[in-house]
Amino acid sequence: MKVSSTSSTSASAGSSGAKPAAEGFSRLLAADGVAPRAAAAAVSGAAGVSGISALMALQGVGGPEARSRALRKGRRLLDALDRLQLAMLGEGPSQRHLALLKGALSEQRDATGDIGLDDSLNWAEVRVAVEAAKLEREAEAA
Helix, strand or coil: CCCCCCCCCCCCCCCCCCCCCCHHHHCCCCCCCCCCCCCCCCCCCCCCHHHHHHHHHHHCCCCHHHHHHHHHHHHHHHHHHHHHHHHHHCCCCCHHHHHHHHHHHHCCCCCCCCHHHHHHHHHHHHHHHHHHHHHHHHHHHC
């Protein structure tokens, strides 16, 4: 048997007629009390969760390796800033300090998935970039 329509054209024998819509739904209905038909959207095949997790694993997002690399980079950034601070209190910064700052900045870093760690590293990178720019400007002026 072939079904040509999903809506019925005649009312069933036991029904007492159309009932009014509830207040919340009345604004969704047309003037005649019938809801407008929406076009059916085509559904495409959904990608599996395993595909996304495999992609994230390949990128190293949030893994323990990314966290340990980020911690090492953070230690290098802070070490370069500490050495610069000691140099400013002593003999003054040199080109070696500038090279340390630039070397710590040049290292690529992936997101670790730890918001606090990523934010701290972002702030440390900004501070190192500012100090490196100051040293470069002083070197150009001299």
